[in-house]
Amino acid sequence: xxxxxxxxxxxxxxxxxxxxxxxxxxxxxxxxxxxxxxxxxxxxxxxxxxxxxxxxxxxxxxxxxxxxxxxxxxxxxxxxxxxxxxxxxxxxxxxxxxxxxxxxxxxxxxxxxxxxxxxxxxxxxxxxxxxxxxxxxxxxxxxxxxxxxxxxxxxxxxxxxxxxxxxxxxxxxxxxxxxxxxxxxxxxxxxxxxxxxxxxxxxxxxxxxxxxxxxxxxxxxxxxxxxxxxxxxxxxxxxxxxxxxxxxxxxxxxxxxxxxxxxxxxxxxxxxxxxxxxxxxxxxxxxxxxxxxxxxxxxxxxxxxxxxxxxxxxxxxxxxxxxxxxxxxxxxxxxxxxxxxxxxxxxxxxxxxxxxxxxxxxxxxxxxxxxxxxxxxxxxxxxxxxxxxxxxxxxxxxxxxxxxxxxxxxxxxxxxxxxxxxxxxxxxxxxxxxxx
Numbered sequence: 079x080x081x082x083x084x085x086x087x088x089x090x091x092x093x094x095x096x097x098x099x100x101x102x103x104x105x106x107x108x109x110x111x112x113x114x115x116x117x118x119x120x121x122x123x124x125x126x127x128x129x130x131x132x133x134x135x136x137x138x139x140x141x142x143x144x145x146x147x148x149x150x151x152x153x154x155x156x157x158x159x160x161x162x163x164x165x166x167x168x169x170x171x172x173x174x175x176x177x178x179x180x181x182x183x184x185x186x187x188x189x190x191x192x193x194x195x196x197x198x199x200x201x202x203x204x205x206x207x208x209x210x211x212x213x214x215x216x217x218x219x220x221x222x223x224x225x226x227x228x229x230x231x232x233x234x235x236x237x238x239x240x241x242x243x244x245x246x247x248x249x250x251x252x253x254x255x256x257x258x259x260x261x262x263x264x265x266x267x268x269x270x271x272x273x274x275x276x277x278x279x280x281x282x283x284x285x286x287x288x289x290x291x292x293x294x295x296x297x298x299x300x301x302x303x304x305x306x307x308x309x310x311x312x313x314x315x316x317x318x319x320x321x322x323x324x325x326x327x328x329x330x331x332x333x334x335x336x337x338x339x340x341x342x343x344x345x346x347x348x349x350x351x352x353x354x355x356x357x358x359x360x361x362x363x364x365x366x367x368x369x370x371x372x373x374x375x376x377x378x379x380x381x382x383x384x385x386x387x388x389x390x391x392x393x394x395x396x397x398x399x400x401x402x403x404x405x406x407x408x409x410x411x412x413x414x415x416x417x418x419x420x421x422x423x424x425x426x427x428x429x430x431x432x433x434x435x436x437x438x439x440x441x442x443x444x445x446x447x448x449x450x451x452x453x454x455x456x457x458x459x460x461x462x463x464x465x466x467x468x469x470x471x472x473x474x475x476x477x478x479x480x481x482x483x484x485x486x487x488x489x490x491x492x493x494x495x496x497x498x499x500x501x502x503x504x505x506x507x508x509x510x511x512x513x514x
Contacts, residue, residue, distance in 0.1 A: 085269055085449045090233075091425075092444045093123035096276065096413050098330040098384075100435035101135035101222070103149060104156045111432035112160045115439045123443060125229045126161060126212065127263075129276030131330040132222040132435075141221055141250070141257045150219040154226055161212040161228060215239075216263045220246040221256035223329070225276045227263050238451060241266045241315040243304040249297045250280075258294060260329070264304040264322065266315055269449035270421075273322035275302070277329040283408055288359050291332055292369040324422055324446055327373070328415040330437065333360035335382075339408040342382075343397055346409060351379055358411060375416045376427035376442060382409035383429055383438040391433060413440040421447035 095115060116126065133149045134140045213234050217226040223246075229239075242265045250258035260277040277298060280290040302319050316322045335342050337357040345354045355361060355378055363369045385395045385407040396406035415427065425443040432439055 085451055087447045088268075088450045090125065090267070090446050090448050091123045092125045092127060092326075092446060093117070093441060094127050094129075094274070094326050094328055094415050094444065095439060095441035096129045096131075096328045096330065096415060097439035098131040098278070098413065098435060098437035099133060100437065101132045102435060104152050106156075108156065108432075108434060109160055111430070111434055111439075112156065113164065115430040115432060115441060116160060117441070117443075118160070118164045122164075124233055125227065126157075127227050127274045127326065128157065128225070129261075129274075129329050130222075130224040130226075131276075131278040133219070133224045134222050136222055136257045141255055145219065145221075147219065150217065150224055150226075153224065154214065154217060157226060157228070158210075158212070158214065162210045216242050216244055216265065218244040218246060218261040218263065220248060220259060220261050223256070223259060223261050223276055223278050225261045225263055225274060227265075227274065237267050237448070239265060239267055241271075241304075243315075245302050245304055247298050247301045249294045249301075253297070260298045260302065262302050262319065264316060267448050269451045270324065270447070271316050271322040273316070273319050273325045275319060275325070275327045275329075277327065277331060279330070279332045281332050283334040283410070288333060288363060288368070292363060295369045320418075323419055325418040326415070326444075327370070327418070328440075328442075330384075330412050331360060331414050332412050333358065333363065333414070334410040334412070335359065335408055336362070337408065339396065339406070342408050342410075343394070346381060346394075349381075351377075351381075354378075354382075360411070360414060370416060373416045373418045374422075374424075375414065376424045378411055379427070380429040381438075382411050383440055384410055384412040384436065386433070386436045386438070388436065392431075395436065413437055415440060415442045417444065 093116065097115070130153065133153060134146070140146070209231055211231060212228045213231045215227045215229050215234075218224070225244075242263070244261065244263050246256070246259065246261045248254055248256035248259040250256060258278050258280055260275055262273060262275045264271070264273050266272070275298065277295075279294050280287065282290070299319055303317055304315065305317060306315070319325060335354070335357045336359060337345075337354075342354065342357070358378070360370070360375075364371060364373060364375075382394075385405065387393045387395045387404060394407075394409045395404055396408075413429075417424070423445045425445055427442045428440070430439045430441065
C-alpha cells in the first residue's frame with residue numbers, strides 16, 4: 079500500500095511468539111515461564127501476538143469432535159493476567175462465555191466521544207478509572223492450534239482499528255482434519271493491514287516429509303480467506319494472506335535438518351549454530367522455491383527447540399546411549415517466526431527456557447510502520463472506551479450486594495465476545511459472517 083499524501087507514519091512494536099505445549103493444560107505455576115517468554119519489562123511491546131500448538135492432546139475425540147473452548151479460555155485468562163498484573167492493572171478483558179469462547183472479536187462502532195462535565199473530569203483526575211493495560215483483540219482455536227492477539231488499551235483508543243477477522247484452515251488427516259493446519263487473524267490499523275498466521279505443519283523427519291509440509295503451506299495460502307460481509311462491503315480490506323501489507327507466519331512448522339543425528343548433536347555441543355543452519359530444511363526450501371520464497375527470517379542464534387526428552391528436562395530425546403521408551407529424534411528448529419512485507423524490522427529473535435513441554439518457546443520483537451490516516455471524520459472508538467458516570471464506592475458496594483449470584487470480577491467483565499461457527503475452513507468477522 080503506497081502512502082497517501084494525507085497520511086503520516088507511526089511505529090508499532092509487535093511481540094510475536096510461538097509455543098507447542100504438547101497437550102498440557104496451563105497451570106498457575108506457568109506464570110513465571112510466561113513472564114520470561116513474554117519478556118515483560120517497562121518497555122513492553124505495543125502488541126502481543128501469541129500462537130500455540132497442541133493446547134489439547136491430538137487424540138481422536140479432540141480432532142473429530144466438537145470444539146471445546148475450555149483450554150482457549152484458560153490460556154487467555156493466564157495471558158491476560160500476565161500482561162496486566164505485571165503493570166499493576168486489573169484484568170477486566172472478557173475471558174468467559176458459556177456459549178462460544180474459542181472465538182473473540184474486537185468490535186468498534188462509529189461513535190463520538192461523550193462530553194465530560196467539569197465535575198466528572200475532576201473526579202477522573204483525582205481517582206483514575208481502573209483500566210486493563212492490554213485488551214484482547216481477537217482469538218481463534220482450531221483443535222490444538224490457537225492464536226490470541228493483545229494490544230495496549232491506550233492504542234486501541236488512539237488508532238482506527240477495523241476489519242478484525244479470523245480464519246482457520248484444517249489440512250491434517252485426509253487433508254481436511256484439524257490436527258494440522260492454521261488459524262489466522264486479519265486486522266487493519268489505520269491505513270495498514272496486518273495478517274498473523276499460526277500454523278502446525280506435518281511432522282516427520284523421513285526423506286520427503288518436507289514435501290508434505292510444503293503442500294500444507296500451499297493449501298493454507300489457497301484456502302485462507304477473509305471475505306467481506308454485507309455490513310462492511312464498502313470498506314476495502316485484504317481477502318487473502320498475501321493481500322496484506324505486513325504478514326507474520328509462525329508456529330511449529332516442523333521443518334527438520336538434512337543431517338545425521340550424531341553429526342547434528344556434535345554441532346549442538348559446539349554451539350555452532352551457523353554450521354547447523356546450513357542443513358536446515360526451511361532455509362533450503364525458502365532458497366530453492368519449495369515454500370516461502372521471498373519471506374524473511376532472522377538468524378537462528380539459539381539451540382534447536384525440539385525435541386526434549388520430557389517435561390522438566392533439559393536433554394534432547396534420543397541419542398546414544400539410547401534410553402528405553404524414548405523416541406529417537408534429531409534435534410531441529412521446528413518452531414519458527416517469519417515475516418513478509420515492507421516496513422518491518424526485526425529487533426530480536428530468541429528462544430526461552432521453559433521446560434513445560436518437549437518444545438522450547440520462541441519469540442521475536444518487531445518494529446513496524448503504520449500509516450496513520452489524517453481524517454476530519456469522527457474517530458472510530460471502541461464501544462468500551464466511552465466514559466461512563468463513575469459510581470461512588472458506596473454505590474459499588476451496594477451493587478455487589480445486589481448481585482450475590484455473580485462474582486465481582488464477572489460483573490465487571492465486558493461482554494463483547496460473539497458466537498461464531500466453526501468448520502474445516504472457518505472465517506469469521508466482527509459481524510459473525512461465515513465463509514462462503
